[in-house]
Amino acid sequence: MSAREAVERLLGVPVTGVRRSSGAVFLVTAEGRGVLVAKEGIGPGATDAEAAGLRWLGEHGDVPVPHVHAHDDEWIVMDYVAPTYPEEGAAEAFGRGLARLHLRGAPAYGSPPPGGPVDAWMGIAPMRNEASADWPSFYAAHRVLPYVRMCVDQGLYDGEQAAVFERVCDRMPSLAGPAEPPARLHGDAWSGNVHWARGAVWLIDPAAHGGHRETDLAMLQLFGTPLLGHILGAYEEAAKDMDAPLTDGWRERVQLHQLFPLLMHAAVFGGGYARQALRAAEAALR
Structure with missing residues (x-):
């Protein structure tokens, strides 16, 4: 049709x-x-x-x-929604709005949006939204290991390299930082889905699910979102004002949260993304 x-x-x-x-x-x-x-x-x-x-x-x-x-x-x-140019005011308003959006919460880590399917998509890659009791187990089981297996099947990683990701998953409870409630995530907040229009930032093409709010913040940092400093600064300030400050060490956990999008890109596009994901896993273990 x-x-x-x-x-x-x-x-x-x-x-x-x-x-x-x-x-x-x-x-x-x-x-x-x-x-x-x-x-x-x-x-x-x-x-x-x-x-x-x-x-x-x-x-x-x-x-x-x-x-x-x-x-x-x-x-x-x-x-x-016709695109326009990035503006500082729009970036700061977006940061504050994103903090509010995350704190709307979700029923569970991995839960799909109401009416949304369990088997969903991130871009052109399959993505499973399955409710889990905690973020470390959800992230390991549904956001890291399936894509590692896809990369191994394509010959992008050997057994020794795949074991690096397995060690990250084994240590996920200690690497993840303090526990916090499930956030309402966009899920694919790279710069192409941060849409500047009508004096604001719009979110498009979601891979929405219940997750960890640091995941959206890490995705914003992965591919060069314009005015990122203004966005993150406003986000941090708003989160504090709502008595839900980002926990200590969140900036050091960025690469941990970037593992999923990097592995997804590796499974779909291969090459440099596989190397970048492996470096991120090694950094998360240090």
Whole structure:
């Protein structure tokens, strides 16, 4: 089914124009709806996961997210938000809003958003959201070891290298820092999903789940988010004001929280990401 057919069927209005934006993403002009994004799901459950994630993240308006108009098993249709340039005020407001969003909480570590599937996606990689009793066991079982196995199967790691990640997982309870309640995470907060528009920062393309708030902060730092210092400074200040300061040593745990996105990228793209993930695991053990 084409983007035009999908939007007309889901919204029940004529489409007056369609152009491909990137990959399986289309910009669509629909009668009475303005410009919309029509996005084809990457695999089973992908559109359900994205729609549920956006609704969950946007529930209280802490950080703006695109409005979802409709979705089915193959397509999701949402508002198009035209990009602008990064601004310091927007960065600081985003930092404060992200702190509030995280503290909205989640039912458990690994829990999917309400109505979201257990088997979801992060980009083009599968990602399992399975509720767990604590963060160290969830992170090891569902965010580190599955991707290590994928990398081993592709010949990216030998047994000795895979054992480094296994040692990290064995020591995860002591490496993770003080326990804290599950946070409401975006889950894939790299710079491409931090969308500067309308004088604010919008979050797009979530891999939302209940997790550790340091994971989102680590992801912001992985691929060079603009005005990062303003974002993190405002986040820290807001968290303190809400009597939920980041725990001591959070900056030293950044590489631990970056293991998942690095391993996911290694499993999908290989090469340098595999080496970077291994260095991060070695650093986490020091």
